[in-house]
Amino acid sequence: MRSHVLATIAVVATSMALVGCATLQRTVEVQSDLDSLTKSGAVGSIATLDDNSTTTVLTSGVPHQTNGDSIGPRYRVRIAGVTKTFTAALVLQLVAQDKVGLDAPVQRYLPGLVPGDTITVRHLLQHRSGLAEFAGEPNADEWVAANENRTLTPADAVAIALSKPAQFEPGSAFRYTNTNYIVLGMLVEAVTGRSYADELRTRILEPLELEDTYLPPPGERDIRGEHMTGYADLPGGRTDVSRIEPSIPWSAGALVSTGKDLNTFWRALLSGRIVPENELTEMTTPHAGATEAEGLGYGLGVGSTELPCGVTYIGHSGGIYGYYTLSGATEDRAYTVTLTSTPKEQPDIVAMLSHALCP
Template identity: 50%
Template structure:
């Protein structure tokens, strides 16, 4: 299972490409940039073409500003057909760890309703779940889960939890099975001692949603976020749902030196930590709504965005299920990066109404570093 974190620092180079504009949300594109600044469009056009020249299969960049959305593409969405990526309708991708921001938002809604307390032990809600060598759910808090400060062992590198292997074997996993696999290993550190990005935390987060609400995580995601926020292409596939529900990019990873189609993937493995499908239009809408206080109540949003200082253990700032980094234009990016087999995506927004999603249909050998790209995408 490869569902990884957020932003580090490297420059991405480029030349020129193609683009179009949608009026709002998931509507068809037109031919004029309108409210999105021409400078942003030109910079990102250059960047994404450079990524394709460097070996990336395909890229979709979705820029939003003042209620208008521009879609830019480079490369191909399908290596077999070599067809250019359509700009409309929006193309679905697997968004990996961007799913964590949605999970955190669900839990913070429950906090605002008085059904959950951030500084309460996980054992209060999921008694007996977290028990192992150095692991005690009676001292791990919900806040530590969302901040990646729980010390829980990591499941992502366990060979048993591999999405493509699960497809070949026809296997699915329950969250309980995944936690049991994680707890074969000892704790990484004492709860609260430091930051360590750990996907196991957000499997626990999904289980908390289900226990507190008495409904499936997918139903809560739909009822509380994707339907009210009008995100028609955003969903969590069910166990065994290997494909996509709408137009999508094919996903690729290199196996034995050959780019291999890994579009079909078992979603029950990444689940609430990284199993979601979405589009650039939907993700831009989500992050703008989140920062505007339309997803999570103001008091809980302040806690969500209160990031921990950078340290050797946390080379980026991280709040509750969301990352943050300063941009060169004196503004702050809030968002997340997601990498899951076949796809790599970065998405987020600024408080002054700009948003971006960059989606690659690749699992590159070297994890991309999006800081300069975010500056190009989100600075005026």
């Protein structure tokens, strides 16, 4: 997983699919953002905007650099860290059902998994547990593992993290790590007695009819159906890295989805259809001192910021081999953008969000 680094994305030819009617200015500005990414060396990019009544899909570049095809409006991508918001939503549903306590020790639900009883469920959701990062280690690299035909269990991932010193005392600081959300996936399974994949499907994917969103099982390394290919600049040159081992990112970053599905998810989340009002307030309230790389204040599985126009954006970002996704919503609009290779110049995230979401 590469959770806060632009990992790959794309461009060369521009295609546009418009459904309904977005303002011309918004469309022009978002298209310009995508084209700038292409000019900066990205292979392809796709942005999906939703304003309640209409959906607009804009693209730049190509889905695969080996041919000149256009990017389709429902092409799937790996959404990486945006998976964490889905996991947080599952946990907060269990909190609302009095099956999990936000301030209860993790030991209550997963005895013996993490040391001591000072790490709470809230600490995991806020990345304040102090648990070290497991991802990226030689035996926990999803692209290398796919090439070597290896999988990784969640327990093994946690064991890798626990083999390193704690980063800080639980609750005393903020440090974004995938380990926190692997433990939360295990917690969902322990409390419900069902697999994380089953809970995700029955609680979120099926009720919202997110037909293009799925969690690949261990060993399923290719993306189903039409999708954008992810690329990385490796020592041997630009390389197709879209084939990865999903058991490594799992509940922290393995979901595959589309802009349309993600926008539907954010609209449902912020309207209270997934997480009840009390828990949603907890979820979307940033913790003091918890700030993501993109400058978003971090709550429970989501980031938030006030855009220059005064509207509040709630969302999450995610980077994994070949893909970087930024996805979220305001009260009136939802926006998802994915790149499939790293541009030479880092994009201005706040400007992109403002162009897509400000009135």
